[in-house]
Amino acid sequence: MSFSWAKPYEPKHPVMRWIDERLPLPRVVYGAIGGGYPVPRNLNYWWNFGVLAGIFLTIQIVTGIVLAMHYTASTDGAFNSVNQLIMRDVNAGWLLRYAHMNGASFFFLVTYIHIFRGLYYGSYKAPRELVWMLGLVIYLLMMATGFMGYVLPWGQMSYWGAQVITGFFSAFPLVGEPIRIWLLGGYAPDQAALTRFFSLHYLLPFVIAGVVILHIWALHIPGSSNPTGVDVKSERDTLPFHPFYTAKDGWFAAAVLLFYALVTYYAPNYLGHPDNYIPANPLATPAHIVPEWYFWPFYAILRSFTVDFILPAKLWGVLAMFSSILLLFFLPWLDKSPVRSGSYRPVFKRFFWLLVIDVLILGYIGGAEINARNVALGQAAAAYYFLHFLVILPLVSKFETTLPLPNSISESVLHGEEAEAAPAGQTKTKRGGSVATTTAH
Amino acid sequence: MATKATSAEVNDTTGPEEGVRRRDFLNVAAVSFAGVGAVAAIAPLIVQMSPSADVLAMATTEVDISKIQPGQGIKTSWRKQPVFIRNLMPKEIAEANAVPLSDLRDPQTLAERTKPGKTNWLITLGVCTHLGCVPLGIGEGENRGPFGGYFCPCHGSAYDTAARIRQGPAPKNLTVPDYKFLSATTVQIG
Amino acid sequence: MVRVIGFLVGLVFAGVLLISLVSNAASYFRNPPAPLASEEFHKEPKPLRLASDGPFGKFDNRQLQRGFQVYSEVCSACHSMKLVSFRDLKGIGYNDAEIKKIASDWKVQVPSINPDTGEPATRKALSSDNFPSPFANEVAARAANNNALPPDLSLITKAREGGAAYVHSLLTGYQNQPAELLKKFPDAKTPPNLHYNPYFANLNIAMPPPLTTDGQVQYEDGTKPTVNQMATDVAAFLVWTAEPNLASRHAAGLAVAIFLLIASVLGYFAYQNIWYSSKREVRVTGALDPENQEKNRRAKAKQGVAG
Numbered sequence: 031m032s033f034s035w036a037k038p039y040e041p042k043h044p045v046m047r048w049i050d051e052r053l054p055l056p057r058v059v060y061g062a063i064g065g066g067y068p069v070p071r072n073l074n075y076w077w078n079f080g081v082l083a084g085i086f087l088t089i090q091i092v093t094g095i096v097l098a099m100h101y102t103a104s105t106d107g108a109f110n111s112v113n114q115l116i117m118r119d120v121n122a123g124w125l126l127r128y129a130h131m132n133g134a135s136f137f138f139l140v141t142y143i144h145i146f147r148g149l150y151y152g153s154y155k156a157p158r159e160l161v162w163m164l165g166l167v168i169y170l171l172m173m174a175t176g177f178m179g180y181v182l183p184w185g186q187m188s189y190w191g192a193q194v195i196t197g198f199f200s201a202f203p204l205v206g207e208p209i210r211i212w213l214l215g216g217y218a219p220d221q222a223a224l225t226r227f228f229s230l231h232y233l234l235p236f237v238i239a240g241v242v243i244l245h246i247w248a249l250h251i252p253g254s255s256n257p258t259g260v261d262v263k264s265e266r267d268t269l270p271f272h273p274f275y276t277a278k279d280g281w282f283a284a285a286v287l288l289f290y291a292l293v294t295y296y297a298p299n300y301l302g303h304p305d306n307y308i309p310a311n312p313l314a315t316p317a318h319i320v321p322e323w324y325f326w327p328f329y330a331i332l333r334s335f336t337v338d339f340i341l342p343a344k345l346w347g348v349l350a351m352f353s354s355i356l357l358l359f360f361l362p363w364l365d366k367s368p369v370r371s372g373s374y375r376p377v378f379k380r381f382f383w384l385l386v387i388d389v390l391i392l393g394y395i396g397g398a399e400i401n402a403r404n405v406a407l408g409q410a411a412a413a414y415y416f417l418h419f420l421v422i423l424p425l426v427s428k429f430e431t432t433l434p435l436p437n438s439i440s441e442s443v444l445h446g447e448e449a450e451a452a453p454a455g456q457t458k459t460k461r462g463g464s465v466a467t468t469t470a471h
Numbered sequence: 472m473a474t475k476a477t478s479a480e481v482n483d484t485t486g487p488e489e490g491v492r493r494r495d496f497l498n499v500a501a502v503s504f505a506g507v508g509a510v511a512a513i514a515p516l517i518v519q520m521s522p523s524a525d526v527l528a529m530a531t532t533e534v535d536i537s538k539i540q541p542g543q544g545i546k547t548s549w550r551k552q553p554v555f556i557r558n559l560m561p562k563e564i565a566e567a568n569a570v571p572l573s574d575l576r577d578p579q580t581l582a583e584r585t586k587p588g589k590t591n592w593l594i595t596l597g598v599c600t601h602l603g604c605v606p607l608g609i610g611e612g613e614n615r616g617p618f619g620g621y622f623c624p625c626h627g628s629a630y631d632t633a634a635r636i637r638q639g640p641a642p643k644n645l646t647v648p649d650y651k652f653l654s655a656t657t658v659q660i661g
Numbered sequence: 662m663v664r665v666i667g668f669l670v671g672l673v674f675a676g677v678l679l680i681s682l683v684s685n686a687a688s689y690f691r692n693p694p695a696p697l698a699s700e701e702f703h704k705e706p707k708p709l710r711l712a713s714d715g716p717f718g719k720f721d722n723r724q725l726q727r728g729f730q731v732y733s734e735v736c737s738a739c740h741s742m743k744l745v746s747f748r749d750l751k752g753i754g755y756n757d758a759e760i761k762k763i764a765s766d767w768k769v770q771v772p773s774i775n776p777d778t779g780e781p782a783t784r785k786a787l788s789s790d791n792f793p794s795p796f797a798n799e800v801a802a803r804a805a806n807n808n809a810l811p812p813d814l815s816l817i818t819k820a821r822e823g824g825a826a827y828v829h830s831l832l833t834g835y836q837n838q839p840a841e842l843l844k845k846f847p848d849a850k851t852p853p854n855l856h857y858n859p860y861f862a863n864l865n866i867a868m869p870p871p872l873t874t875d876g877q878v879q880y881e882d883g884t885k886p887t888v889n890q891m892a893t894d895v896a897a898f899l900v901w902t903a904e905p906n907l908a909s910r911h912a913a914g915l916a917v918a919i920f921l922l923i924a925s926v927l928g929y930f931a932y933q934n935i936w937y938s939s940k941r942e943v944r945v946t947g948a949l950d951p952e953n954q955e956k957n958r959r960a961k962a963k964q965g966v967a968g
Binding site: 110113114117118124125128273274277278280281284285287288291292294295296298299304305307308309317334335336337339343346350353357360363364402405406409410412413416417419420421424 | 663664667668670671672674675677678679680681682684685686689694716743744749791812813815816819820821822862903905906910911913914917918921922924925927928929931932935936
């Protein structure tokens with residue numbers, strides 16, 4: 031941690047001192063989330079969502095481990111082990127199952143908000159590019175974990191979702207079909223696929239936890255960004271993480287958990303699909319195969335390519351779907367504006383909100399029925415998505431005029447009069463803007 | 472947020488004592504309340520490991536004993552464990568009653584291990600009380616050991632005709648489960 | 662470099678999407694898709710109000726027992742309920758002795774083996790058994806039902822869009838095919854083995870109307886067994902089979918929600934407490950130090966520079 035005023039760890043309790051002398055874990059925790067981690071004082075609530083993602087990862091791991099004590103990974107027994115054993119006979123089994131099912135949805139929800147925070151405030155920019163990319167790795171692992179987890183109950187959507195998603199690979203010429211068969215251990219999702227998905231579904235969350243540690247470690251080198259995007263200049267700009275942000279994260283987490291509890295206890299099947307309460311039948315396809323809601327935008331992009339053009343439509347769809355996530359890895363180089371925060375980039379800000387609307391439209395289309403209007407809307411929205419990141423953002427970042435930035439975080443937190451107290455005469459800051467009395471947010 | 476002229480500073484300076492205590496109380500209250508919730512949240516995680524409803528439902532088994540002749544026994548299953556049901560011959564009953572209690576490591580009379588009026592029906596778990604092997608002796612031709620009851624081949628525990636431990640490392644007699652006669656020919660175990 | 666390649670990739674994807682969009686639009690306007698009978702004549706389920714509705718919903722055991730009676734006397738002839746055990750009936754108010762009798766009197770027996778010969782046989786159900794399926798397997802079920810498979814009913818209200826309302830509307834929705842439909846879609850006449858029901862997705866269902874006359878079941882509690890009543894009761898019963906823990910879920914939810922509400926409020930005040938009760942007075946140095954500011958102001962005034 032590179033802030034010189036970070037409080038050093040000074041254990042007062044003899045037991046903590048004893049442990050710390052032998053294994054500096056208390057010191058590491060103190061420096062990461064305790065009083066020893068200086069954080070910009072002006073963070074807003076959009077900064078709470080990283081911790082929330084960590085909370086939901088923990089909920090998923092804990093509920094998942096206990097569910098695995100009762101689950102049977104066999105094509106004959108899986109559906110019954112979930113819907114009879116766990117839901118009816120295991121003590122509190124219904125609670126654990128619904129908590130795990132809806133926990134996945136909430137994990138994705140808070141992660142999406144966390145990602146969009148990063149997009150708006152330029153969190154992906156130097157020197158935090160690796161934090162961003164590790165975050166994308168976490169997201170990819172989450173998608174794999176979520177997909178495999180959904181297959182485990184072996185309902186109709188489990189089976190046919192597995193069929194569709196592994197079918198993506200057969201779009202690739204030559205190597206596609208052999209890869210698909212290798213992934214499944216067979217020609218269609220069956221016992222081999224189910225047991226390996228169970229094994230990997232149990233494993234990947236721990237891999238995610240490891241990458242999360244790297245993600246936080248990479249963040250703590252430069253320290254957290256903030257809504258102005260202006261770097262921390264002095265001690266006055268920061269507050270120790272504990273107790274200021276532990277308190278803020280704590281109360282907000284309780285409120286989000288309240289929302290989570292209301293869904294889990296009162297509408298546990300709202301975000302799911304009724305067809306997954308029908309046992310898997312390889313001979314009968316459901317009327318509308320759709321993945322869980324958190325995959326809908328990608329599903330919409332996939333289905334938008336309906337015409338063969340040099341490459342078959344199916345291959346276009348798969349390439350576009352993978353590209354839609356992979357292009358995010360290049361974002362720090364696509365958007366090279368030296369101004370981080372969207373608050374000071376009015377043109378960028380408008381396009382950002384267009385992107386939000388676009389992703390919401392894509393999400394809606396991914397889950398909606400297939401008719402001419404929806405397909406057309408999806409195609410337009412998918413086109414905008416690619417244009418936004420690959421064409422619009424590079425151009426905007428090159429040609430936009432940004433608003434003048436505040437001199438420091440403290441200055442942006444204070445209003446008006448104090449910001450005049452610069453040496454006599456007007457000065458230009460390094461960024462080319464004049465000293466201004468702008469406020470944050 | 473900050474409408475005052477000065478900004479908040481890192482609180483390494485303490486305010487007036489009373490104010491600090493009053494302010495601390497709210498923080499302590501909030502953290503304690505959350506802590507109670509965290510402990511309560513552990514309850515379902517622990518309770519889910521207790522036997523589930525389907526396992527508890529298999530806790531009683533009915534057995535038809537009409538076909539067991541005196542001198543014969545059957546091995547059946549209750550709570551996924553072996554149960555020996557033996558129809559003792561009068562010779563075996565006499566042998567059991569002749570043993571002085573002082574000779575027994577785990578003193579019990581045959582009458583204590585059977586139902587009144589049905590002392591010929593010996594119903595015990597078929598699990599050796601030493602380390603859990605299934606003793607021999609219930610089936611035709613199996614080794615019944617030096618005391619004519621059951622014999623555990625794992626470490627040599629020998630049980631007598633009332634399934635009481637007589638020799639070898641086992642500490643207790645074969646366990647008699649709760650059971651009752653629903654009729655002359657049906658027994659309900661558990 | 663990245664930006665150049667990205668630019669081209671973006672244009673390519675957008676271009677292919679545009680081609681797809683234009684091509685789809687063209688074919689849509691050239692050959693508009695024909696309307697389907699099922700789209701136009703399908704009806705959404707009628708709203709159904711049950712005691713278990715809403716966040717404070719609880720089961721009405723008397724209704725569930727009536728529904729169970731309908732299931733056992735009408736539906737169980739073709740529909741299995743494999744995930745429900747006889748012992749679960751305790752949850753709707755039967756005692757152990759009644760359950761034992763229901764199980765052993767159940768007309769379908771449980772597959773077993775002959776203890777003497779080892780041949781496949783059947784035995785009377787025990788309380789710990791699940792409801793045995795009326796058909797040995799899918800092939801037998803289809804053979805007995807014109808190649809249609811009567812679905813298992815354990816989870817049916819969770820496995821169908823519309824839930825209990827759908828089940829109720831379906832059971833009471835059998836009618837003659839409307840003349841209007843035949844006029845508009847002359848090819849859409851209901852095939853001889855199927856039955857017209859506008860609440861079913863493709864309008865023609867293989868199940869013949871199971872509840873045809875009032876009084877088909879004589880309720881033990883004396884409630885008048887109209888078709889609508891029987892359909893409502895069995896729908897309520899099927900909500901229970903799908904969600905036997907509904908009542909405890911709602912109760913636990915209330916406790917947890919109230920707890921978290923209080924925790925959030927307490928937490929919020931603690932947060933405000935921490936952020937605003939920390940020392941407000943600042944030892945400021947440098948440009949923003951009030952002393953320095955005063956010095957600056959006086960110096961500027963002396964020099965006559967505008968402040």
